[in-house]
Amino acid sequence: MPELPEVETIRRGLEPQLVGRAITGVRVRQPRLRDVVDTRALQREAVDRAITAVDRRAKYLLIRLHPDRVLIIHLGMTGRLSVGPPAQEDATHDHLIFDLSDDLELRYNDARRFGMCVITTDADLSSHPRMQHLGPEPLLPSFTADYLRERARGSRRPIKNFLMDATVVVGVGNIYASECLYLARIRPTREVGRLRPMHWTRICDAVRQVLQTAIEHRGTTFSDYVDSEGREGDFQHQLLVYGREGEVCAQDRRRIVRIVQAGRSSYYCPGCQR
């Protein structure tokens, strides 16, 4: 489900709901997510701690606990988090329930169970196996055209696969990869080692612009994404190519095509994108 704009939207919703409250209990209904959830560790290290911050790194939410613990949550494709008064009954696919002070609870629901939840410490966060190989945040200054060009040197990978590689840049998933390349006017199949500096400038700018605008629209609800308050995103109305196979491109009236790369759908305009 969520790419960077959706996770950031969820983070912004969770922050005022969680910071200053304490985790008072944990219930694990289904530990078998992508990795098996360590119920004992959560009970031992999360319970009776105050939440001090809600951060994001790539598509991971980082819930900081006093004084030095970090709850790492990934939503996979279909994960949802919600905060509210205790539910009357558990819903299908409610896997984790964190009791909070002020008679609230945080629920993690995930139909496909591709998500994860693990607890670690501040000191171990950056060396955590899921964190240590991550590339730069696309909305921070270390993400530049020169950096991309350097990473691409000598590689024959298609640009679409390159942009979705989290060791290159984090947060760009399947929807936004197609949108970015449309904006940059570059075909998803182009080999990265053959792109020129002007292409990298366009790609870098497009990634920034698409993700920033999508955050402003509170993410994309293509089928079932909702934020922590249950609200859908708006950015699906701004999508220019994703999911629009056979429709006419607004720029040049040619039909948008769908191809499959690395097992995922890519959409592009054969007229605008070269």
Next chain:
DNA sequence: CGGTGGACCTGCTGGC
């Protein structure tokens, strides 16, 4: 060795 395909899961849609 870089890079891809399949695997992990469930649910929904569209065609027959």
Next chain:
DNA sequence: TGCCAGCAGGTCCACC
């Protein structure tokens, strides 16, 4: 109506 194939926003890892 029912069944089945194909598809879905992520990530890891065996294998080419």
